[in-house]
Amino acid sequence: MTSIDIRANLKPLQRAFIGLSAKQVPFATSLALNALAKGVVAQEKDEVSDTFDTPTPFTLNAFRIEVATKSRPIARVAAKDIQAEYLEPYVVGGNRSLGTKRGMLAPREITLNQYGNLAKGKLASLKGKPGVFIGKVTTRNGKVVNGVWQRPTSAARRVGNKGGKARTGLKLLIQFEDTTPVRKRFDFFGRATAYLKANAAREFDAALKRAFATAK
Template identity: 40%
Template sequence: MTIRVSSNANALARSLDDFIKRQLPFAIAQGINKTAQRVAEAESENIVQTLKNPTPFTRKSVGVRRAKKGSPTAVVFMKDITASYLQPYETGGVHKLPGTALLNPKDIALNQYGQLPRGIMGKLRGRKDIYIGVVKTAKGSINGVWQRLDVSRNGGVRKKRVAHGGLYDKHLGALKLLIRFGDALPVKKQLNWGKRAKQIVDQWIDRDLADALAAARRTAR
């Protein structure tokens, strides 16, 4: 997911004196870099506005490879890891899953970003009170991570547990669903990464180049 910011300044060069022409490649690079930075900042803000409470890693995933005097093209890019799971927000499709199934939290503590803590599945697999697999319920089979509850098997406690979202399995005992496994869901939001970048380039590139050239003129004096 990259955006290239460049400009053809040949027309400008024909109207400039020799000193400014020598400074022109540097000035062009400066102007392009200023526009590219605008694009990067806007795309970072776009991520924050589009996604629900993204992590710092996701928020800081946009970078800029700056234009140079001999290479007047700047590249605004998204880091590969982030781009891999945000790609559907640009092209459409389903969410990229971190594993073979969507982990849908049900009754488990989440981190400050509303996500399952890193490595949670490994920790749960090592607990004796955890069952991972399919449980048949009155509404159908549910595949997920279940916590075995240490409760009495008498009918009163069992009914109370069911009333609070749990269930009782004759083989596994009283259970609470912590995480439900599911299929990847369609992405409903769009970043419009390319469209937003083009709008900013069209709006600012001429002004940023003009400012950079004006600064070069002032230096010449």
């Protein structure tokens, strides 16, 4: 995912520094840029909440800051590597990321966690359960479905033979689907730009005051 470089037109700030020791200018600049970067991260976190239903803490905390310093007056906000991989299509468009998976994991008859997702490690734990297998099954209507299946227990088969409803068939726990284009858009750049326009002057003013207060 492309990052946001938070720079500044330093001319207004430099004019404001008349009478201030020159060595404080880089310090004030870095203060303002890093404060703005923190604000952008907070805005992106809100954008995650606005875009996705019940996002996980891992996704909410997707963004990192490369801080500005006195010698390098640039603060950068970007998504962390793992989150960037699956968030990028929501920013620039395209198909949902598969990562290392063979297909999208579409839960069917299986319990989900509080975020509406498969619990971490769920697929791996299912592989070791008796009666569970991964593969392709041809349904009665001739459709081939690839996924995680559970065979009925012997008791269920006996009940099914006496008239139980569909208890003798396989249960599809998780279906493997082809990736699809994202339906939502995550306004990574728009949210950041609006915040910077609204708050840059205030943050540079605060940085200026702090620089004056600490000048010797």
